[in-house]
Amino acid sequence: MTSKLDSLDQWVNDVAAMTRPAKIHWCDGSDTEYRALVQQMLQSGDLIELNQQTHPGCYLHRSSPSDVARVEHLTFVCTKDEADAGPNNHWMAPAEAHAKMDALFDGCMEGRTMYVIPYCMGPIDSPLSRCGVEITDSPYVVANMRTMTRMGAPALARIEREGRFVKGLHSTGELDPERRFIIHFPEELSIKSYGSGYGGNALLGKKCHALRIASHQARSEGWLAEHMLIVGIENPQGETHYVAAAFPSACGKTNLAMLIPPEGYRKEGWRVWTVGDDICWMRPGADGRLYAINPEAGFFGVAPGTSTLSNPNALQTISRDTIFTNVAVTADNQPWWEGLPGTPVTDWQGRPYDPANGPAAHPNSRFTVSAKQCPTWSPKAEDAQGVPISAIMFGGRRPSLLPLVMEARDWTHGVLMGAAMGSETTAAATGAVGVLRRDSMAMKPFCGYHYGDYFAHWLSLDKPGAKLPKVFHVNWFRKGKDGKFLWPGFGENLRVLEWMIARVEGKAGGVETPIGTLPAHGELKLEGLELPRETLAELLTVDHAGWQTELHAIGEYLDSFGTRLPANLRQEQQRVAQALETPRKAAAHA
Ligand code: SAT
Ligand code: MN
Numbered sequence: 001m002t003s004k005l006d007s008l009d010q011w012v013n014d015v016a017a018m019t020r021p022a023k024i025h026w027c028d029g030s031d032t033e034y035r036a037l038v039q040q041m042l043q044s045g046d047l048i049e050l051n052q053q054t055h056p057g058c059y060l061h062r063s064s065p066s067d068v069a070r071v072e073h074l075t076f077v078c079t080k081d082e083a084d085a086g087p088n089n090h091w092m093a094p095a096e097a098h099a100k101m102d103a104l105f106d107g108c109m110e111g112r113t114m115y116v117i118p119y120c121m122g123p124i125d126s127p128l129s130r131c132g133v134e135i136t137d138s139p140y141v142v143a144n145m146r147t148m149t150r151m152g153a154p155a156l157a158r159i160e161r162e163g164r165f166v167k168g169l170h171s172t173g174e175l176d177p178e179r180r181f182i183i184h185f186p187e188e189l190s191i192k193s194y195g196s197g198y199g200g201n202a203l204l205g206k207k208c209h210a211l212r213i214a215s216h217q218a219r220s221e222g223w224l225a226e227h228m229l230i231v232g233i234e235n236p237q238g239e240t241h242y243v244a245a246a247f248p249s250a251c252g253k254t255n256l257a258m259l260i261p262p263e264g265y266r267k268e269g270w271r272v273w274t275v276g277d278d279i280c281w282m283r284p285g286a287d288g289r290l291y292a293i294n295p296e297a298g299f300f301g302v303a304p305g306t307s308t309l310s311n312p313n314a315l316q317t318i319s320r321d322t323i324f325t326n327v328a329v330t331a332d333n334q335p336w337w338e339g340l341p342g343t344p345v346t347d348w349q350g351r352p353y354d355p356a357n358g359p360a361a362h363p364n365s366r367f368t369v370s371a372k373q374c375p376t377w378s379p380k381a382e383d384a385q386g387v388p389i390s391a392i393m394f395g396g397r398r399p400s401l402l403p404l405v406m407e408a409r410d411w412t413h414g415v416l417m418g419a420a421m422g423s424e425t426t427a428a429a430t431g432a433v434g435v436l437r438r439d440s441m442a443m444k445p446f447c448g449y450h451y452g453d454y455f456a457h458w459l460s461l462d463k464p465g466a467k468l469p470k471v472f473h474v475n476w477f478r479k480g481k482d483g484k485f486l487w488p489g490f491g492e493n494l495r496v497l498e499w500m501i502a503r504v505e506g507k508a509g510g511v512e513t514p515i516g517t518l519p520a521h522g523e524l525k526l527e528g529l530e531l532p533r534e535t536l537a538e539l540l541t542v543d544h545a546g547w548q549t550e551l552h553a554i555g556e557y558l559d560s561f562g563t564r565l566p567a568n569l570r571q572e573q574q575r576v577a578q579a580l581e582t583p584r585k586a587a588a589h590a
Pocket of ligand 1: 199200201206249250278300428429
C-alpha cells in the first residue's frame with residue numbers, strides 16, 4: 001500500500017533534483033532545532049543578538065535594503081482561464097509561469113540546505129484548519145514559520161492522514177528585484193516564490209497560502225478566508241462578543257486586536273481578548289452563525305508606532321523571544337523604532353543613525369513573535385470549533401467623508417460597504433504612500449480570484465437559516481481642517497465597539513441615514529474623554545453632496561468588474577445613491 005506521504009516525498013525529491021541543495025533538512029519544529037538554527041544564523045550574520053538582559057531571546061535581522069515589503073506588481077495568480085484571476089490580480093498562463101519559475105529555481109540551492117517545513121494553518125485539531133509544506137533555502141524563513149504557524153511533527157502527521165496540502169516552494173535567490181516573483185497556482189494548490197526574503201513574500205503560510213490560495217479554496221468549499229483581525233469583547237457581565245475586522249496592511253489591526261480599554265471601562269470590568277491580528281477563516285456552523293479561527297500562531301506586526309500609548313500589550317508581547325526585522329538599535333543594543341523613548345545609534349541598514357537618511361527604523365520594520373506571549377491572548381484562540389462572530393467591521397484610512405461608524409442595514413448593504421472600502425496606501429507594500437485606492441474587504445492584494453466572483457460568494461452566504469453577523473464600517477483616520485486626527489483612536493475605539501455590540505444586542509436605537517445607521521445622540525459613551533461637541537458632530541456628519549460623488553465613484557469601480565459583478569450589488573449601490581437624492585436632515589447629530 002502506498003502512503004499518502006508518497007506524493008510529498010515525490011515532490012520533495014523533484015524539487016531537490018531541480019534546486020540541487022547540498023543537504024535536505026525536514027523541520028520537526030522542536031526547541032533544539034530552533035536553537036541550532038539561531039546559532040547558525042548568528043554565525044552567518046543573518047541574525048544579530050540584541051541585548052539579552054533587557055530582551056532575552058531577541059534577535060535582529062537586517063534584510064537587503066531593496067527587500068522590505070510585499071511586491072504587488074511581481075505577484076501573480078495563475079489560473080487556467082485568465083478571466084478567473086480577475087482585474088484585481090496580475091495573471092500569467094500556468095505553463096509559462098512554471099517554466100519561468102523553474103528556470104530561476106534551477107540549481108539555486110547549490111551548496112545550501114533545503115528545509116522542508118510541514119505546517120498547519122489553524123489549531124492542529126480543528127476541522128477549519130488546513131495544512132501546507134513550504135520548501136525554502138532560508139533559515140530565517142524557517143525560524144519565522146515556526147513562530148507564525150503550527151510547524152513540525154504534528155502537522156506532518158495531519159498531512160499524512162489527509163493527503164492534501166498546499167505546496168509552497170521558496171528561494172531567496174539573489175535578492176535581485178529584477179529576478180523576483182511571487183506566483184500562485186490556486187487550481188493546483190501551489191505557490192512558487194523567488195528572490196525575496198520578506199515576510200509576505202517568503203513566509204508562504206501567511207498571505208500566499210492563508211489568503212490567496214485559501215480564498216480560492218474557501219469559495220468552492222463555502223467558507224471565507226479574510227484579511228481580518230479577530231477580537232473578543234467581554235462586558236462586565238462576563239459575556240463575550242467576537243468581532244472580525246478588515247483593515248488594509250499597516251492600518252492598526254494589531255493595535256485593535258490588543259486594545260486596552262479606557263480606564264473607566266477597565267474599572268467597570270470590560271476585557272478585551274486577542275484571537276488574531278491579520279487573518280480570519282470563517283465558516284457557517286450548524287446554528288447558522290459564522291465561526292472563525294485565526295490560522296496563524298504568531299504576530300508579524302509593524303514595529304514603528306508600537307508604543308506604550310498605542311499598544312502596551314504588544315510591547316509586553318515582544319519583550320522576549322522575538323525576531324525583529326529592519327528596526328534600529330540603541331547604544332546598549334536594544335531594538336528601537338520611531339515612537340519609542342530613547343535614541344537610536346544604528347539605523348535599520350546598520351549605518352550610524354543620521355536623520356538625513358530618513359527614519360531610523362524602516363517604516364515597514366516588523367516583529368515576529370508567538371501569540372502565546374500576548375497578555376490578552378484568548379484561551380478560545382486554540383478552540384477547534386472557532387469563535388462565533390457577532391459583528392464584522394470594515395475600515396480604512398479615510399481622511400474625510402467616512403463617518404466614525406455606520407452600520408449596514410442588511411448583509412447585502414454590508415457587502416457593498418466592504419466592496420466600496422478605500423484607504424490611503426501604506427509602507428506595507430512598495431509604491432507611493434498616502435494615495436487613496438479602493439481595497440475591497442482589504443483583500444485587493446490577497447484575493448486569489450476574480451473580485452466579482454468574490455462579491456458573489458460573500459452574498460451567497462445570506463441564505464435561509466443563516467444568522468449572519470451585523471456589518472459595520474468604521475473610520476479612525478478622519479482628519480480635521482488642521483490636518484489632525486479627529487478621533488483619539490487606540491483604546492478609545494472600545495467606545496465604538498460597545499455601541500456596535502449594543503446594536504447587535506438590540507440595545508441601541510441608532511439613527512437611520514441613507515448611508516447606514518449611525519449612533520443616535522448620547523449613544524456613544526464619551527465619559528472620561530475630552531471630545532468637543534463639534535468634533536463629535538463632524539465625526540458623525542453625513543455630507544450628502546460628498547456621498548453622492550462617492551456613490552458615483554463606487555458605481556464606476558463596481559462596473560470595472562464587468563459581467564461577473566453580481567447584479568444585486570450594483571442594485572444595492574443604486575439604492576443607496578437614490579436614498580441620497582431624497583433630501584433629508586444632513587447630520588445624524590444635529
Ligand atoms: O504581507 S505581510 O504579511 O508581510 C504584512 C502585511 O502586508 O500585512
Ligand atoms: Mn496583513
